[in-house]
Amino acid sequence: MIANDGATLGRVLFYDKNLSKNNAVSCGSCHQQQFSFDDNAALSKGFEGGLTTRNSMAILNVRFYKSGKMFWDERAATLEKQALQPIQNHVEMNLSLAELESKVKAQTYYPVLFQRAFGSIGIDSVKIAMALAQFERSIVTYQSKYDQVKQGLATFTAAEVQGEQLFLNAAAPNTCASCHTPPMFLTSEPGTPFALLDAADPGINSENRFKSGSLRNIGTRTNLFHNGSVANLQAMLTAAPGRPPIPNHTVAPPDVQNLLAFLNTLTDNTITTEVKFSDPFK
Numbered sequence: 001m002i003a004n005d006g007a008t009l010g011r012v013l014f015y016d017k018n019l020s021k022n023n024a025v026s027c028g029s030c031h032q033q034q035f036s037f038d039d040n041a042a043l044s045k046g047f048e049g050g051l052t053t054r055n056s057m058a059i060l061n062v063r064f065y066k067s068g069k070m071f072w073d074e075r076a077a078t079l080e081k082q083a084l085q086p087i088q089n090h091v092e093m094n095l096s097l098a099e100l101e102s103k104v105k106a107q108t109y110y111p112v113l114f115q116r117a118f119g120s121i122g123i124d125s126v127k128i129a130m131a132l133a134q135f136e137r138s139i140v141t142y143q144s145k146y147d148q149v150k151q152g153l154a155t156f157t158a159a160e161v162q163g164e165q166l167f168l169n170a171a172a173p174n175t176c177a178s179c180h181t182p183p184m185f186l187t188s189e190p191g192t193p194f195a196l197l198d199a200a201d202p203g204i205n206s207e208n209r210f211k212s213g214s215l216r217n218i219g220t221r222t223n224l225f226h227n228g229s230v231a232n233l234q235a236m237l238t239a240a241p242g243r244p245p246i247p248n249h250t251v252a253p254p255d256v257q258n259l260l261a262f263l264n265t266l267t268d269n270t271i272t273t274e275v276k277f278s279d280p281f282k
Contacts, residue, residue: 010135042228055228067188163262
């Protein structure tokens with residue numbers, strides 16, 4: 001469930017650097033609104049400049065993962081369980097739950113926010129996780145050209161039409177849409193053959209597979225896949241000298257531009273500027 005007061009509290013918590021040991025890092029440090037709640041680096045800087053071991057996954061449309069599992073390796077069963085792990089991670093924010101509760105209680109602006117969200121000024125880590133999850137679930141893209149076309153308010157170009165057909169039908173039955181299912185372009189059942197193989201990171205249950213992220217806003221994001229090693233969408237679709245093609249992602253050269261054209265229709269620029277998702281401390 002998402003309520004305005006709960007999401008509002010979650011928004012403040014999401015951007016509050018008091019949730020880190022040195023008051024220098026927030027959830028929003030690694031999931032930046034201007035980058036579609038992703039980061040523009042392969043690995044993100046956390047507590048005292050330490051680098052995360054995986055790329056920061058964009059948190060767009062997370063409410064639509066039916067399994068509820070979070071992180072690249074799906075180790076968190078729910079978004080609420082995910083929300084507290086970066087706070088406790090010694091590289092990212094480095095707080096114990098007791099320290100987290102103490103620091104949040106020390107901020108004068110929280111009692112009224114917790115009262116509105118939960119009917120009580122009582123503050124604990126369970127409520128903090130619930131509020132963060134509500135805010136994250138509220139971050140949904142629905143104002144892209146793709147959405148306008150499906151509502152009959154716009155029309156695809158010829159290239160975009162061909163790109164959509166490739167996306168839906170090429171290489172059946174293992175099409176792009178198999179793992180990135182419209183309309184949110186995600187799945188809760190990532191398949192092994194589609195992973196970017198990484199000797200240092202075997203992913204979910206050590207099965208060489210990873211969570212399939214939403215392709216919404218993929219055209220504006222960089223440092224793709226779990227280790228951030230793929231520069232951008234063009235690089236993902238195009239084989240390059242010295243770099244083996246990504247399994248089941250590289251397409252025939254004549255098809256690249258059409259597929260790019262379609263995937264760029266998934267960009268919702270409003271998500272990067274809407275005040276309700278922005279940093280309230282600025």
